[in-house]
Amino acid sequence: xxxxxxxxxxxxxxxxxxxxxxxxxxxxxxxxxxxxxxxxxxxxxxxxxxxxxxxxxxxxxxxxxxxxxxxxxxxxxxxxxxxxxxxxxxxxxxxxxxxxxxxxxxxxxxxxxxxxxxxxxxxxxxxxxxxxxxxxxxxxxxxxxxxxxxxxxxxxxxxx
Numbered sequence: 001x002x003x004x005x006x007x008x009x010x011x012x013x014x015x016x017x018x019x020x021x022x023x024x025x026x027x028x029x030x031x032x033x034x035x036x037x038x039x040x041x042x043x044x045x046x047x048x049x050x051x052x053x054x055x056x057x058x059x060x061x062x063x064x065x066x067x068x069x070x071x072x073x074x075x076x077x078x079x080x081x082x083x084x085x086x087x088x089x090x091x092x093x094x095x096x097x098x099x100x101x102x103x104x105x106x107x108x109x110x111x112x113x114x115x116x117x118x119x120x121x122x123x124x125x126x127x128x129x130x131x132x133x134x135x136x137x138x139x140x141x142x143x144x145x146x147x148x149x150x151x152x153x154x155x156x157x158x159x160x
Contacts, residue, residue, distance in 0.1 A: 085113035
């Protein structure tokens with residue numbers, strides 16, 4: 001049975017392994033980076049667990065701007081007055097894909113953002129993920145100014 005909870009330091013090795021499976025080597029966050037994220041914004045770093053198995057996670061800091069920018073790379077604590085909640089990473093383990101877990105994590109994340117009086121949840125993604133996010137209530141607002149190798153990223157926003 002899947003349970004959702006705020007991530008703990010004891011989850012990070014499993015989360016880092018899952019991250020490494022999901023992203024190309026040059027885009028994978030290290031265990032040390034994950035530790036920095038957890039230290040900076042523990043209240044917006046969620047994990048989905050099937051007993052002791054990390055089935056997925058979602059994390060991200062708050063932002064003053066609607067779209068993610070390079071400041072997302074700095075581990076700054078969440079700003080209680082920030083208008084936007086950013087999604088830095090959403091990953092579901094291959095064995096748990098196709099079961100709605102990614103959507104459940106997004107719902108949890110957006111509910112928490114709404115409780116914290118955010119105006120919207122914002123993320124960037126590759127073109128092959130745009131439809132997934134649109135199905136979860138996000139609006140594609142066009143190309144992002146951020147670069148991920150040779151890939152084009154898109155800004156998606158869910159207004160709360």
